[in-house]
Amino acid sequence: MARPVKPGWITAKTADTNDLYERSVQCPESEVDLIIQAWDEIRGREPVTLREDFCGTSAVAREWVQRNDFCTVVGVDLNSDVLAWASNRIEKDLTQQQRSRIQLIEHDVMTIQSGSVDCVLAMNFSYYGFKKRETLKQYFTSVYNSLVDDGLFLLDAYGGSDSFLEMDEERDLDGFTYVWDQHCVNPITGDIVNYIHFEFPDGSKIKRAFTYEWRFWTLPEIRDVLLESGFSSVNVYWEGTDEDGEGDGVWSIDTRGEACAGWVAYIAAVK
Ligand SMILES: C[S@@+](CC[C@H](N)C(=O)[O-])C[C@H]1O[C@@H](n2cnc3c(N)ncnc32)[C@H](O)[C@@H]1O
Known part of the structure; x- marks a missing residue:
């Protein structure tokens, strides 16, 4: 039953669903930390050029250009509404110098020609939308071809x-x-x-x-398809646990996960 609205309350009528989405499921600061950590551990350098596939509201792209004054990012999404929302947010939140280093492209990630980049990102399981193995392989192969020689492809997976x-x-x-x-x-x-x-x-x-x-893809399937798409190795970042057994936000490359009820992992596929 509806209750009287108090000042400051969000309601279904006043809510901005993209804003709620970002506040519910995204943590761009820790995602960018993970990108930098993986590059440091696997390549021993910092990446400069990023392509954020399935960029949605551009939360990670915005964080990326705020970390320094030279990194660039191309965000790709096929939904014009979410890209319009992202453009507004970019206009509001970023300086002119930061804005000059973000490009948003309305396109299918499968066929995007973005030029070579250091790193491609595909987060929040968006590539699970590719339901057939050959389609997934086609996407991973196109990412592989978009990377510089020492490039990395970072994606996430969930399970349990x-x-x-x-x-x-x-x-x-x-x-x-x-x-x-x-x-x-x-x-x-x-x-x-x-x-x-x-x-x-x-x-x-x-x-x-x-x-x-x-399509619910499992980690071994994702790893196999990445290797078949040309990647030379696939590293899984697994989260550590605190004394209560909860995720502690510390990620490290691992080959033995825990068979728990729910987990999220990051994957670093090496060109
Ligand atoms: C789950 S959201 C992910 C948003 C953000 N990357 C995140 O980490 O939360 C998925 C986004 O992918 C976009 N999308 C789905 N299929 C796509 C495709 N084939 N090419 C480009 N964008 C796609 C949708 O429009 C949507 O904005």
């Missing part, structure tokens, strides 16, 4: 026993509740449908603010 279940997970955030809804999981095909819903203190809701129709 819960990821095979149809279930909801709620998190109370500042002024709203984020709901991750694993709505449909087909164990025969690997097809999954996930939604993000938002709920507000006045009782209003935005159901299915975001929809993801994906």
Whole structure:
């Protein structure tokens, strides 16, 4: 039931779903830290040119150009609405010098011709949208061909026993509740449908603010397809745990993960 709206409350009517998305699922500072860490550990240098595939609101691209005054980034997404939102945010949040080092391109990542870059990023599992093995391989091969000779491709993956279940997970955030809804999981095909819903203190809701129709790829499958696409090696960054067994935000290259209910890992594929 709807409750009277208090000053400062976000409601379904006033919410900016892209802003809620960033606040719910993204942490661009730690993503950029991870990029720099992987480059330092694997290549012993800092990357300069980045391409953020599936860039969405451009959160990572904006963080990237704020780290120094010379790094550049190309963000690629095929959704013109989210790119318009990103352009506004870039205009509002960044200096002219920072803006001059970001380019947003409305394009399918599968066929983008961006020129050679040090690093390509594909985060928040967006490539799970490529449901067939040959399509995934075609995308990974095109990334491989876009990288400089010592380039790295950084992507993420999720898994764990819960990821095979149809279930909801709620998190109370500042002024709203984020709901991750694993709505449909087909164990025969690997097809999954996930939604993000938002709920507000006045009782209003935005159901299915975001929809993801994906193939659930496992880490060994992703690794195999990366190697078949030409990458010379594939490193998995696994998160450490604190004394309560919770993720501690410290990532290191590992070959033995923990068979827990839910995990996220980063992958560094080496050209
Ligand atoms: C899950 S969001 C990821 C946003 C952001 N990268 C992040 O880490 O949270 C997926 C984005 O990928 C875009 N997208 C999906 N398929 C695409 C494709 N083939 N080429 C370009 N963009 C695509 C969607 O428009 C959406 O903005």
